[in-house]
Amino acid sequence: MNAISELPRWRILLAREIRRTSVTETAKRIGYARSSVSLAYSGNYTANTDRIEARVLEILGGPEPTFFCPAQGTSITQSDCADFAARPMPTASPRALRQWQICQSCDHREDCKNAK
Known part of the structure; x- marks a missing residue:
């Protein structure tokens, strides 16, 4: 199994959106600071991730067929x-x-x- 499939769903969605656009564009889209999104993307976000996780799932996590x-x-x-x-x-x-x-x-x- 590859490393990306071992990540939580919100991190996978975040990574895909960043690859599709950029960290800056993704941060604007979900309403977070660029630095927070960059840290969350790299797995180095030291604060509790519950809020950013909920926001990523809300904005980027539509149902996938x-x-x-x-x-x-x-x-x-x-x-x-x-x-x-x-x-x-x-x-x-x-x-x-x-x-x-x-x-x-x-x-x-x-x-x-x-x-x-």
Whole structure:
């Protein structure tokens, strides 16, 4: 599993918005200081994150469509699909390699890549 999928949902949403725009634009959009957003993004925000978390989820956390992923055997979002598909080919686990191979030829893959 990659590092981004281990983050809380609000941090994933924040990271995606920052990659899509910038730290400054994201800060303006959620109504926080640029420095606070930058610290939260890097995981160095020393204050309680409850408020910024709630704001990120409120502004950036709209419902994302899900579908059945044949590689993982469960329902996932398009962004999770894109993250899963972007992984490098695993070499240590036959099971992970089979999942990766299924993912590379999946019909959803292009849709998910374009949704990012």
